[in-house]
Amino acid sequence: MSPASRSRGPGGHRGAPGRRRGPAGLGPLPWIAPAVLLIFAVVIWPILELVRTSFLNISIAGVVRGSAGFDKYSKLFDDSSFAGVLLWTVVWTLVVVSATMLISLALAQLFNQRFPGRRIARWALIAPWAASVLMTAVGFKWMLNQTAGVLNTLMLDLGLIDRSKDWLGTPGTAWPWMMVVAVFVSLPFTTYTLLAGLQTIPEDVYEAARIDGAGSWQTYTGITLPMLRPAFLVGVVINLINVFNSFPIIWAMTRGGPGSDTATTTVFMFQLKETDIAESAAMSVVNFGMVVVLVLVFLKVSGWNKEEDA
Numbered sequence: 140m141s142p143a144s145r146s147r148g149p150g151g152h153r154g155a156p157g158r159r160r161g162p163a164g165l166g167p168l169p170w171i172a173p174a175v176l177l178i179f180a181v182v183i184w185p186i187l188e189l190v191r192t193s194f195l196n197i198s199i200a201g202v203v204r205g206s207a208g209f210d211k212y213s214k215l216f217d218d219s220s221f222a223g224v225l226l227w228t229v230v231w232t233l234v235v236v237s238a239t240m241l242i243s244l245a246l247a248q249l250f251n252q253r254f255p256g257r258r259i260a261r262w263a264l265i266a267p268w269a270a271s272v273l274m275t276a277v278g279f280k281w282m283l284n285q286t287a288g289v290l291n292t293l294m295l296d297l298g299l300i301d302r303s304k305d306w307l308g309t310p311g312t313a314w315p316w317m318m319v320v321a322v323f324v325s326l327p328f329t330t331y332t333l334l335a336g337l338q339t340i341p342e343d344v345y346e347a348a349r350i351d352g353a354g355s356w357q358t359y360t361g362i363t364l365p366m367l368r369p370a371f372l373v374g375v376v377i378n379l380i381n382v383f384n385s386f387p388i389i390w391a392m393t394r395g396g397p398g399s400d401t402a403t404t405t406v407f408m409f410q411l412k413e414t415d416i417a418e419s420a421a422m423s424v425v426n427f428g429m430v431v432v433l434v435l436v437f438l439k440v441s442g443w444n445k446e447e448d449a
Contacts (some may be wrong), residue, residue, distance in 0.1 A: 186427065193422040201416065211421040221400040227314070228383065228403040232433070235318050235385075236378045239325040243374065245331035246326065250324070268327030276391035279320050283307055283392075312398040313393050317401070318370065320388050329374045336370025337363070338418060376434055383430050404429065 183361040196207040212367055215221060235272060267275060280290045291303040307313045340363065348358045364371075386405045395402030395410055403408060403424045411419035 193424050195417050197416045210416045215421045224407045232383045235382045238322045243329035246330045251337045267324050272324050272386040276388045280392045312402045316434040332374045342368045390397045
C-alpha cells in the first residue's frame with residue numbers, strides 16, 4: 140500500500156492532518172466552562188435581571204403590571220434625597236479610602252521593621268478582619284449609645300460633657316463615627332497587602348542607594364513608593380469597591396436615618412425597596428455604573444498599566 144493510500148480515510152478521502160477530534164479538540168474549554176457558567180450565573184445574569192426589573196412597573200406585592208420605560212429612572216433622579224445621598228456617597232468613599240491607605244501605609248512600614256512584640260502586634264491587627272463587619276458595627280453602636288454607651292459614661296465621668304450625646308442621632312456626628320468604623324475594619328487587609336509589597340523589595344536596592352549617598356527621604360520617594368505601587372493600586376481598587384458598596388456598617392449603626400441623611404447609594408437602594416421595587420432596581424443599576432466609572436477613572440488617572448506600555 141502506497142503512502143498516499145494510507146493517508147486516505149475509509150471512503151478514500153484524505154484525512155486532515157493535525158486535526159484533533161473529540162474532547163481533546165476543544166482545548167481548554169472543558170476546564171474553563173464551569174468557571175464561565177458560574178460567572179454567568181452569579182454575576183452576569185443578576186445584572187441583566189436587575190436592568191430588566193428597573194424598566195418594569197411592579198406593585199408593592201411584587202406583581203408586574205407592565206413596562207414603565209424610563210419612568211423609574213426619572214422618579215429616582217427627581218427624588219429630593221438623591222442628590223444628597225450621591226454627594227455623601229462620594230465623600231464617604233474618598234475619606235474612608237484615603238484614611239485607610241494612609242494609616243495602612245504607616246502600619247505596613249512599622250510592621251516591616253524589627254521590634255519587640257512585632258509578631259503579637261501583627262496578630263492583633265487581624266482581629267478586626269476576623270470579626271464580622273456587622274458585629275463590629277453593632278459593637279460600636281452600643282459603645283456610642285446615648286443612655287448606656289461607654290463613650291458617654293467615660294466623658295461624663297471625666298467632665299468633658301455635661302449630658303449624654305446622641306452620637307448617631309444627627310448626621311454631623313454619625314458620619315464621622317461611621318467613617319471611623321469603616322477605616323477600622325478596612326485596615327487589616329490593606330495593611331497586609333502593603334506589607335507584602337514592602338517585603339518584595341530587594342534589600343540590594345536599598346544598599347545600592349546608600350552607597351550612592353541617597354538620604355532616607357530620597358530612598359523612600361525614589362525606591363520604596365515606586366516599587367510599592369502595584370500593591371498600593373490593589374489596595375485602593377479593592378477598598379474603592381468595598382467602601383462604595385458598604386452596607387452593614389451604615390445599616391447597623393443608623394439604618395441610613397434620620398430619613399436618608401446618613402445613607403449611601405447602597406443603603407438608599409435598600410430603603411427604596413420598601414416603597415418601589417423597580418425604583419430600587421434603577422438605583423442599583425446607577426450604583427453599579429458609578430462603581431465601574433469610579434474604578435476606571437482611578438485606573439486611568441493612576442496610569443496602572445504604564446509599565447506594560449513602556
